[in-house]
Amino acid sequence: MSRFSIILNAQLTLIVYMALGWLIQRAKLVTDHAAEDLMSLVQWVTLPCLIIESLGREITLEQIFQSKDILLVSAGIMVISHLCGCIAFRNEQDLKRRAVLKLGVLSSNCGGSGLSLLQSTMGAEGVLYANLYAIPSRIASWSVGVSYFIDLPWKKRLQKALLNPSLIAIAVGILLQFWCPELMPGIWDGISKVGKCNNPISMFTVGMVLAQAPKSKTIDVGIIKLALLRLIVIPLTAFGACRLMQTSREVLVSAVLLCGSPSAVISNIIAEQYGGDHELASKCIFITTVCSVFTSVLFFVIS
Numbered sequence: 315m316s317r318f319s320i321i322l323n324a325q326l327t328l329i330v331y332m333a334l335g336w337l338i339q340r341a342k343l344v345t346d347h348a349a350e351d352l353m354s355l356v357q358w359v360t361l362p363c364l365i366i367e368s369l370g371r372e373i374t375l376e377q378i379f380q381s382k383d384i385l386l387v388s389a390g391i392m393v394i395s396h397l398c399g400c401i402a403f404r405n406e407q408d409l410k411r412r413a414v415l416k417l418g419v420l421s422s423n424c425g426g427s428g429l430s431l432l433q434s435t436m437g438a439e440g441v442l443y444a445n446l447y448a449i450p451s452r453i454a455s456w457s458v459g460v461s462y463f464i465d466l467p468w469k470k471r472l473q474k475a476l477l478n479p480s481l482i483a484i485a486v487g488i489l490l491q492f493w494c495p496e497l498m499p500g501i502w503d504g505i506s507k508v509g510k511c512n513n514p515i516s517m518f519t520v521g522m523v524l525a526q527a528p529k530s531k532t533i534d535v536g537i538i539k540l541a542l543l544r545l546i547v548i549p550l551t552a553f554g555a556c557r558l559m560q561t562s563r564e565v566l567v568s569a570v571l572l573c574g575s576p577s578a579v580i581s582n583i584i585a586e587q588y589g590g591d592h593e594l595a596s597k598c599i600f601i602t603t604v605c606s607v608f609t610s611v612l613f614f615v616i617s
Contacts, residue, residue, distance in 0.1 A: 335521025
């Protein structure tokens, strides 16, 4: 199977997960609060297990050396994404809506669909780059992203960012990599299998929230602007940055695909926790995920 087909199939799989979540909720197979419970499950269990499992692989010296490039690109993209969101939605009157749209631009699904794409096309090396790219992304989401909804001192924002389950899982995964490389197979297998549940469960929640949303228009100007920034402008910026930095092709492809990932499911979690419009967040995730089926293939070809 060609890499083109692998990317297309990986994206279509996420859409199937969302569709199943929508059907589950519409058929009343679960309660109206099931989506909130699943969001907590993703945040505290499946995503940390996915991160720990993906970091528990052998890492070469060359990969460690190249890692600085992906970290630099990720940090720079977080700054650019924040500025793009602030400029694009500065005239949005509804504060809850503005917060969700800005967060949708800032936070990409690099640890979900992005990681899956790189795992499918680049194997263990792609997983390493995806997890390293996600470090600045998750810090930004849980510090700057949370500040879109509530006003907190910087110390509190940084504390929330550093103590969120995803970053703790990254630290645990790195420690296991160097100190416990031969973890008992049964324990490692359990962590791996729970981690593999992350994508289905996280996308189920998006479909379930969409199924409960009021029947209003799904696409509006704000969501279109978000999709253009998230899927076109930001990955093109990453492409240009990698060319200027003369990174390896592996880093370039990883950065472009990760930057061009749809809005992250974590934006739904943050919106739910801090009183934002989580229904709008689900719409943003849905629209950008569907559109990314085409844009991710395009960027993979040109990079």
